[in-house]
Amino acid sequence: MDYILEVKDLTKKFESFKLDKVSFKLEPGYIMGFIGPNGAGKSTTIKLIMNLLKKDGGEVKVFGKDHIQFEKEIKNRIGFVYDESYFYEDLTIGQMKSIVASFYKGWDDTLFNKYLKDFDLNPKMKIKKLSKGMKMKFSLALALSHNADLIIMDEPTSGLDPVFRREILDILYNVIQDENKSIFFSTHITTDLEKIADYITFINKGKIVFSKPKDDILENYSVVKGGTNLLDADTRKEFIGIRETGVGFEGLVENGQKIKELFGSQVLIEKASLEDIMVYTVRG
Numbered sequence: 001m002d003y004i005l006e007v008k009d010l011t012k013k014f015e016s017f018k019l020d021k022v023s024f025k026l027e028p029g030y031i032m033g034f035i036g037p038n039g040a041g042k043s044t045t046i047k048l049i050m051n052l053l054k055k056d057g058g059e060v061k062v063f064g065k066d067h068i069q070f071e072k073e074i075k076n077r078i079g080f081v082y083d084e085s086y087f088y089e090d091l092t093i094g095q096m097k098s099i100v101a102s103f104y105k106g107w108d109d110t111l112f113n114k115y116l117k118d119f120d121l122n123p124k125m126k127i128k129k130l131s132k133g134m135k136m137k138f139s140l141a142l143a144l145s146h147n148a149d150l151i152i153m154d155e156p157t158s159g160l161d162p163v164f165r166r167e168i169l170d171i172l173y174n175v176i177q178d179e180n181k182s183i184f185f186s187t188h189i190t191t192d193l194e195k196i197a198d199y200i201t202f203i204n205k206g207k208i209v210f211s212k213p214k215d216d217i218l219e220n221y222s223v224v225k226g227g228t229n230l231l232d233a234d235t236r237k238e239f240i241g242i243r244e245t246g247v248g249f250e251g252l253v254e255n256g257q258k259i260k261e262l263f264g265s266q267v268l269i270e271k272a273s274l275e276d277i278m279v280y281t282v283r284g
C-alpha cells in the first residue's frame with residue numbers, strides 16, 4: 001500500500017508536554033480529520049510534519065519520502081494552511097500571491113483568480129485590512145492553487161461562518177474526487193468532519209486515542225442513558241466516560257451490545273456523535 005502521509009512514532013518533548021509516539025497513515029483519495037481538545041498536540045504534530053519544528057524521534061514520510069531529506073520536493077506538492085498568519089501585512093493580496101506563487105512549480109493563476117472571485121476577495125486589498133475569515137479564505141486560495149497532492153490544514157474552518165464553512169467543505173470534497181489527492185486537517189468542529197471526513201485521528205494529551213475510518217467509529221460507539229442506581233464499581237468499568245446528572249447518567253461505551261445484555265431495557269442506547277466521543281474520552 002502506498003500512503004500519501006505516514007507518521008510513525010513521532011515524538012517531541014517540550015518542558016511541560018510530550019507528543020508521544022504519534023502514528024497514523026493516510027491513503028490517497030481520502031480526507032482525514034485530526035481532532036483533540038485544546039493543547040492535545042494537533043498543531044505540534046502538523047508543525048513537525050511540515051518540519052517547522054524539529055522532531056525528537058520517529059519518522060514522517062510524505063508521498064513515500066522522508067519529509068526532511070526530500071523537504072523541497074515534498075513541499076511543492078503540499079498545500080498548507082496554517083492557523084497563524086505568515087503574510088506580510090503591508091502587501092496586497094495580489095502582491096503576496098506573486099511571492100507565494102514563485103515558490104511553486106505547479107502554480108495556476110487562473111485557478112487562483114477563480115477562488116478569489118468565489119471567495120469575494122479583492123486582489124487590491126491590503127492584507128492588514130482583511131478580517132480573520134478573509135485571511136483564512138486567502139490562505140485557502142493559495143493552498144489550493146498549485147495543484148497540490150496533499151492539503152494539510154491547521155483549523156481551516158475556525159473563525160468562518162457556517163455558510164462559508166459549508167462552501168469550504170464542498171471545495172475540499174471536490175479536491176479529493178481526484179483519487180491521487182488527500183486532505184489532512186485539524187479542527188474542533190466535529191460536525192464538519194461528520195460531513196466529509198473518511199478517517200478520524202483523535203489525539204489526547206499527546207497520544208493517539210484512535211485513527212480509524214469514520215464510519216467504523218460512528219457505528220461502534222454509543223451513548224447510554226439510564227438511572228444512577230445501575231452504576232456500581234463493576235458496571236462503571238464498562239464506560240469510557242460517564243456524566244451523572246440529577247436525573248440519571250449518560251455514558252460512552254465502545255460496545256453497545258454488551259451494555260444491552262447487561263441492562264436490557266433499563267437503559268436507552270443511542271449512536272454517539274464525534275463530539276460525544278471526544279468529550280467523554282477526554283473527561284473520562
Ligand SMILES: Nc1ncnc2c1ncn2[C@@H]1O[C@H](COP(=O)(O)OP(=O)(O)OP(=O)(O)O)[C@@H](O)[C@H]1O
Nearest residue numbers: 014015016017036037038039040041042043044045
Ligand atoms: N514551542 C513550544 N514550546 C513549549 N511548549 C509548547 C510549544 N508549542 C506547543 N507547546 C505546548 O505543547 C502542547 C500542545 O500544543 P499544541 O499547540 O500542539 O496543541 P493543539 O492540540 O494544537 O491545541 P489547540 O486546539 O488549542 O490549538 C501545549 O501544552 C503547548 O503549550
